[in-house]
Every structure is written in structure tokens, then in C-alpha cells.
Amino acid sequence: MEEVRVFPLTCAVQNYAWGKIGLDSEVAKLVVGGDPLAVIEVDKPYAELWMGAHPKGDAQIKDNRIAQTTLGQWIAHYPACLGSKVKDAFQGQLPFLFKVLSVNTALSIQAHPNKELAATLHAQFPEHYPDNNHKPEMAIALTRFQGLCGFRPVEEILGFLQAVPEFHALVGRDAAEELRSSVGDEVRTSQALKKCFSKMMSCEKKVFVDELNELVKRVTQEGAAGKDTSSSNGDLLLRLHSQYPGDIGCFSIFFLNYMVLEPGQAMFLGANEPHAYIYGDCIECMACSDNTVRAGLTRKYIDVNTLCEMLNYKPASASSKIFLCVQDPADPCVTLYDPPVPDFTVMKIQVPASVKEYTVASVDSASILLVIEGDATATSAAAFSDLTMRRGSVLFVSANESISLHVTSQSGMTLFRACSLL
Numbered sequence: 001m002e003e004v005r006v007f008p009l010t011c012a013v014q015n016y017a018w019g020k021i022g023l024d025s026e027v028a029k030l031v032v033g034g035d036p037l038a039v040i041e042v043d044k045p046y047a048e049l050w051m052g053a054h055p056k057g058d059a060q061i062k063d064n065r066i067a068q069t070t071l072g073q074w075i076a077h078y079p080a081c082l083g084s085k086v087k088d089a090f091q092g093q094l095p096f097l098f099k100v101l102s103v104n105t106a107l108s109i110q111a112h113p114n115k116e117l118a119a120t121l122h123a124q125f126p127e128h129y130p131d132n133n134h135k136p137e138m139a140i141a142l143t144r145f146q147g148l149c150g151f152r153p154v155e156e157i158l159g160f161l162q163a164v165p166e167f168h169a170l171v172g173r174d175a176a177e178e179l180r181s182s183v184g185d186e187v188r189t190s191q192a193l194k195k196c197f198s199k200m201m202s203c204e205k206k207v208f209v210d211e212l213n214e215l216v217k218r219v220t221q222e223g224a225a226g227k228d229t230s231s232s233n234g235d236l237l238l239r240l241h242s243q244y245p246g247d248i249g250c251f252s253i254f255f256l257n258y259m260v261l262e263p264g265q266a267m268f269l270g271a272n273e274p275h276a277y278i279y280g281d282c283i284e285c286m287a288c289s290d291n292t293v294r295a296g297l298t299r300k301y302i303d304v305n306t307l308c309e310m311l312n313y314k315p316a317s318a319s320s321k322i323f324l325c326v327q328d329p330a331d332p333c334v335t336l337y338d339p340p341v342p343d344f345t346v347m348k349i350q351v352p353a354s355v356k357e358y359t360v361a362s363v364d365s366a367s368i369l370l371v372i373e374g375d376a377t378a379t380s381a382a383a384f385s386d387l388t389m390r391r392g393s394v395l396f397v398s399a400n401e402s403i404s405l406h407v408t409s410q411s412g413m414t415l416f417r418a419c420s421l422l
């Protein structure tokens with residue numbers, strides 16, 4: 001039998017507690033779109049869809065004519081499908097994990113180590129850092145997506161230190177003063193910011209819980225009296241506190257940029273960049289790793305020393321944290337989200353209503369293709385037969401294979417594709 005190199009996948013769903021519930025979740029909608037027989041439970045969270053070969057959620061091959069049952073098994077058997085460059089650079093493994101996330105309650109504030117630090121941490125504390133790889137991540141909004149990313153401009157942090165005495169109390173007068181007097185000197189600012197953040201993160205629990213309760217009480221009273229609480233970031237504070245009462249992470253909103261991404265906008269989370277996802281649905285792509293250093297909004301272990309040492313203390317505006325995508329010069333339907341790491345690139349493919357025959361071009365890397373909107377019949381010389389593509393369909397495409405889409409929906413198609421462009 002001739003080897004088949006393009007085939008559909010049934011992807012793993014993760015029902016983490018923070019996910020959106022039932023059919024509110026984009027993940028659940030895509031699951032039922034891709035498989036109308038799938039049962040979605042109305043009160044269950046559908047947090048993540050994993051499209052890849054990660055051992056904790058290896059995709060099932062949706063074609064019983066293929067001997068292997070999962071994508072991971074198949075790639076192990078046919079590593080040439082990765083493309084020769086990817087196969088060599090990533091030791092025969094698919095270098096990325098492609099995901100859809102539906103976030104209902106905030107995920108922990110975190111940062112991911114670079115390769116060097118990941119190797120050190122893994123060697124020292126394998127129980128907290130399970131592998132030696134870096135974990136750059138990209139999030140592309142599918143719906144309005146809220147998160148935290150990177151340190152705010154110093155003027156904003158100084159503004160909160162002045163307006164929020166409970167926050168000032170945790171940072172302390174000396175560190176706050178050092179930050180104030182450092183303005184204009186990048187190196188000193190970065191040092192002072194590190195000191196301020198470290199002071200807050202190393203406060204004793206009783207101290208920050210008391211200050212947090214005080215702050216929440218004050219903001220609640222001000223809100224009830226009809227006052228504007230934006231100088232204390234009141235709405236976000238109360239929302240996070242209701243999800244994580246007594247958590248140090250509630251104070252980090254005064255340090256970190258609050259991001260609101262419109263659909264199609266992205267943020268790239270490089271090494272040592274503090275970030276959190278708060279609410280919304282997104283496409284996510286990441287290097288294969290589980291190394292996460294947490295900073296709050298979590299019931300898990302916080303490694304304060306590692307965290308405070310590693311972070312990127314470079315203040316910058318929220319708008320500068322939006323990752324710039326570019327039009328593919330070779331194809332007006334394709335938008336490229338190409339981060340400065342070799343592990344992955346994401347493409348958004350928008351086929352306009354006027355185009356009925358569209359070719360998904362070959363790339364010299366294995367890729368995973370997800371339909372977000374629209375219907376088509378897909379034809380490929382490397383597939384067993386024609387494939388029906390609709391919202392939620394996921395295809396694995398080996399390197400150097402193209403696919404012809406015969407679009408049957410009236411309003412065009414939207415697809416996302418992850419690959420590794422070395």
C-alpha cells in the first residue's frame with residue numbers, strides 16, 4: 001500500500017477547570033463541528049484542544065486504514081514526514097504543539113525559561129521542571145482575548161504606587177523611591193523594577209493577604225458609592241480576587257500590562273516574559289515543553305527566587321506587546337505570525353467568498369491545519385481519498401505536500417496552520 005501523508009486527526013480535549021463551560025467554549029464548538037456525534041456536556045469545562053503529538057494528548061488518526069493509531073506513533077514510523085530540516089533540527093520530533101484555548105477564569109501568571117535556564121532548572125529540580133527545553137508561546141485571539149503581558153511603562157507603575165497605598169505597602173518606600181528616581185536611566189530602572197517586584201513577591205502571606213483584603217474592601221466601597229476606581233484598576237482587581245481570593249497575583253496587575261486583543265491580534269511570549277491569560281478564546285502555538293515558573297493566580301508551587309531572577313524587567317507599553325503579523329508576499333490569503341524562534345510559525349488563511357478553488361501551498365515542514373470557518377472538499381495526491389473539511393476539521397499535512405480546497409460554503413473559509421519554517 002502506498003504511504004499516505006495527509007490525513008485527518010481527532011484531537012485531545014483537556015477539561016481543565018478554568019475552561020469555558022459547554023458550548024460557550026470555542027473548543028467544544030470545534031469538537032462538535034469536527035465530529036457531529038461528539039457529546040458535549042453542558043456543565044463541563046472545555047479548556048484546550050491539543051493538535052499535536054504530545055504524549056499527554058497525542059492526536060488520534062481518524063482513518064482506520066492507517067496502521068498507527070496516533071500521530072506520535074505515525075511520526076516515529078515515518079520521520080521523513082517532518083521535512084529533512086525539521087527532522088534533523090528537532091531529533092525526529094514535531095517541534096510544536098498547536099492548541100485552541102477557551103479561558104473562563106484566569107490562568108496563573110507565569111514565565112518560561114530560555115533553553116539555558118531550562119536545562120539548569122531541569123537538572124536541579126526535575127519535579128518542578130519536567131524537561132530541558134524552552135517554551136516560547138504565541139496566542140492569537142479568536143474572540144476578544146484578555147491577558148497580562150510584560151512590565152508596564154514605569155510611569156504607570158509609579159502611578160499605581162501613588163494611587164494604591166496597599167500596593168505601595170508591599171513594595172516598600174525604599175524600593176518605590178528607587179524606581180521613581182531611576183526614570184530616564186534604563187539600566188537603573190530595570191534594577192529598581194526587579195527590586196520592587198521581588199519585594200512584593202517575597203512578602204509574608206499574612207502581610208499581603210491583609211493588604212489585599214483592605215484594598216478589595218476599599219475598591220468595593222468606592223465602586224458602590226459610584227466612584228471611578230480605574231486608578232486602582234478596580235474592575236480587574238475585583239474580578240481576579242473573586243477567582244483567586246488572597247492571591248499575591250492580584251497585585252501583579254499593577255506591574256503588568258493589561259492586554260485586550262481583538263480577533264486576529266496576537267501576543268508572543270518569549271523567554272522570561274511574565275504573562276497570564278485572563279479571558280477569551282485563542283489559537284495558541286508553543287514549543288514542546290512543560291517548563292513554567294509561576295508568579296501568582298495559582299494554587300501551585302511558586303519558585304519566587306527563580307522567578308524574580310529570570311524575568312525580563314524591561315518596561316514597555318501594552319501596544320508594543322502586540323505581535324505584528326505580516327502578509328505573506330507569496331499569497332494574499334495568508335497572514336504570517338512568525339516569531340523569532342525556529343520551533344513554530346502560525347499562518348492564518350482567509351479564503352474570500354469569491355475564491356472557490358484554493359491551494360494550501362506546500363511548505364518544507366510538517367504542518368497541522370485547522371478549519372475555523374467554512375466548508376470545502378480537500379483533495380491531495382497524498383491522501384487516501386477526498387476529505388470533507390468543515391469547522392473543527394483538523395488535518396496533518398506532511399512536508400512538501402499541497403492540498404486543493406474546493407470551497408462549498410458561500411462566505412469563504414478561515415483556517416489556521418502551524419508549521420516550522422527553518
Ligand SMILES: [Zn+2]
Binds near residue numbers: 111112137275
Ligand atoms: Zn505561558
